[in-house]
Amino acid sequence: MKATLIFRLLLPILLLAGLSACGPIEPWVKPYERDRLADPIMSLDLDPVSTAYMQHVFEAREGARGGEGSAGGGCGCN
Amino acid sequence: MKYRRAGIVASILLLATYGPVIADVLPDDRADILYHLYDGGGVTIDGPSILVRKKVGKSISFVANYYVDMISSASIDVVTTASPYTEERQQKSIGMDYLRGNTTMSISVTNSEESDFTSDSYSFSVSQGMFGDLTTLTLAYSLGKDEVRRSDDDTFVREADRQFYSVGLTQIMTRNLIMGMNVETITDEGFLNNPYRTVRYVDSSNPIGYSYEAELYPNTRTSTAIGIKARYYLPYRAAIQGEYRFFTDTWGILSHTGAISYTHPWGAWTFTGKYRHYTQGQADFYSDLFPRSEATNFRGRDKELSKFVSQNFRLQASYAFLQDGWGFVDKGTVNLIYDQLLIDYDNFRDLTTGALVGEEPAYRLDAGVYQLFISFWF
Numbered sequence: 001m002k003a004t005l006i007f008r009l010l011l012p013i014l015l016l017a018g019l020s021a022c023g024p025i026e027p028w029v030k031p032y033e034r035d036r037l038a039d040p041i042m043s044l045d046l047d048p049v050s051t052a053y054m055q056h057v058f059e060a061r062e063g064a065r066g067g068e069g070s071a072g073g074g075c076g077c078n
Numbered sequence: 079m080k081y082r083r084a085g086i087v088a089s090i091l092l093l094a095t096y097g098p099v100i101a102d103v104l105p106d107d108r109a110d111i112l113y114h115l116y117d118g119g120g121v122t123i124d125g126p127s128i129l130v131r132k133k134v135g136k137s138i139s140f141v142a143n144y145y146v147d148m149i150s151s152a153s154i155d156v157v158t159t160a161s162p163y164t165e166e167r168q169q170k171s172i173g174m175d176y177l178r179g180n181t182t183m184s185i186s187v188t189n190s191e192e193s194d195f196t197s198d199s200y201s202f203s204v205s206q207g208m209f210g211d212l213t214t215l216t217l218a219y220s221l222g223k224d225e226v227r228r229s230d231d232d233t234f235v236r237e238a239d240r241q242f243y244s245v246g247l248t249q250i251m252t253r254n255l256i257m258g259m260n261v262e263t264i265t266d267e268g269f270l271n272n273p274y275r276t277v278r279y280v281d282s283s284n285p286i287g288y289s290y291e292a293e294l295y296p297n298t299r300t301s302t303a304i305g306i307k308a309r310y311y312l313p314y315r316a317a318i319q320g321e322y323r324f325f326t327d328t329w330g331i332l333s334h335t336g337a338i339s340y341t342h343p344w345g346a347w348t349f350t351g352k353y354r355h356y357t358q359g360q361a362d363f364y365s366d367l368f369p370r371s372e373a374t375n376f377r378g379r380d381k382e383l384s385k386f387v388s389q390n391f392r393l394q395a396s397y398a399f400l401q402d403g404w405g406f407v408d409k410g411t412v413n414l415i416y417d418q419l420l421i422d423y424d425n426f427r428d429l430t431t432g433a434l435v436g437e438e439p440a441y442r443l444d445a446g447v448y449q450l451f452i453s454f455w456f
Contacts, residue, residue: 025209025212026210027209027210027211027212028212029212029250029252029253031210031211033253034250034253036253036254036311037250037253037254037256037311039311039315039317041311041315041316041317041341041343041348042256042309042311042317044248044256044258044307044309044319047110047413047451047453048110048129049110049112049127049129049143049451050112050413050415050449050451052127053112053114053127053145053449054417054447054449057116057417057419057447058356058388058390060382061382061388061419061421061443062333062356062358062382062388063325063327063329063331063333063358063361063382063383064301064303064323064325064331064333064335064356064358065264065301065303065325066242066244066260066262066263066264066301066302066303066325067260067261067262067302067303067304067305067323067324067325068260068303068305068323069216069218069244069246069260069262069305
């Protein structure tokens with residue numbers, strides 16, 4: 001049941017990845033169009049020390065863990 | 079014990095998964111000095127966290143973190159079954175990022191020490207930029223090894239191993255929207271419960287109506303979490319972010335986490351407000367009151383395994399200074415963050431009220447979390 005739910009959540013991503021193999025993908029946001037994304041207010045994690053501390057606080061008091069990490073960014077946007 | 083393990087997980091995130099900012103650019107050189115204070119539920123925890131990151135040449139960046147928890151605990155668990163205590167935990171981490179082409183490889187080592195607990199973790203991750211840097215894919219693996227001891231029994235030594243598998247994806251969707259997704263599976267094997275904690279069971283021979291016995295967790299646990307976040311740039315230079323995480327594990331815990339935040343710059347200031355909502359179902363072997371001694375094969379009464387709803391309200395103010403640089407410093411920020419944490423437990427009862435056995439009111443935790451830190455980029 002849980003495995004099925006996880007599969008359903010991942011399916012759209014797998015399909016997207018499969019489509020990407022059909023041909024080269026042209027970047028639809030050009031480098032010169034990324035000025036807003038490069039703004040520090042657009043960082044998914046501007047304060048890594050603070051983020052790690054709060055995850056520590058939550059993980060100590062909640063049963064859940066993991067899945068919070070960000071995978072880097074494309075434009076100073078981690 | 080649970081608190082201690084959580085520190086290791088967060089540290090791995092800090093040095094590994096959060097490592098590279100861009101797959102083909104090393105993270106900025108920076109230093110952060112943070113003071114943290116948690117105060118709630120009879121527990122006070124404070125201490126520093128210091129992080130320094132520095133490039134050496136064009137392809138290598140080193141990072142180091144030193145973190146301390148000074149704990150003074152008279153929590154609901156402690157006051158009902160044991161004596162208040164003080165404890166200190168020190169955590170040290172070092173890591174390195176190596177950039178080659180569009181690929182960043184990262185390694186890190188973490189050690190956490192306290193009087194009755196030692197944990198070592200080793201992490202490795204690879205990030206690859208793709209599609210004109212619109213997409214960054216990160217694969218991460220970590221191995222953790224714990225040694226659990228008891229302060230009142232020198233002969234008590236138990237071990238536990240943990241492995242982390244993580245896949246992360248960051249995607250630029252439009253010139254105003256960026257999204258991140260992370261799938262993480264964690265497996266544990268070994269002694270996973272807290273050696274001090276107990277469960278309570280109905281005992282008519284005891285005048286108070288119940289007694290305690292040691293808790294007993296399964297020796298294995300596997301969890302999977304899927305998190306997604308999206309951040310959008312608003313037309314008047316502000317940002318709004320939404321987050322969701324689904325979590326499930328082999329102990330029967332299922333949880334949902336949702337959060338929304340808003341960031342608004344104003345001159346040299348930046349203000350952020352955030353609301354986070356977390357719900358979880360209980361573990362299969364959790365009970366607030368077992369019907370008799372050794373009623374089930376596995377048993378736990380940790381409130382972290384019970385059914386509850388947690389809410390978190392955050393206010394953050396950041397002030398940027400030295401924006402034109404000073405000496406080797408490019409810029410700096412000073413930050414103050416306040417988090418209000420409210421947890422309403424559904425089936426973890428407050429035994430300090432003296433109500434009838436099994437009819438005590440549900441416990442509620444109300445805590446304040448303060449962070450004051452200064453950051454330098456150089």
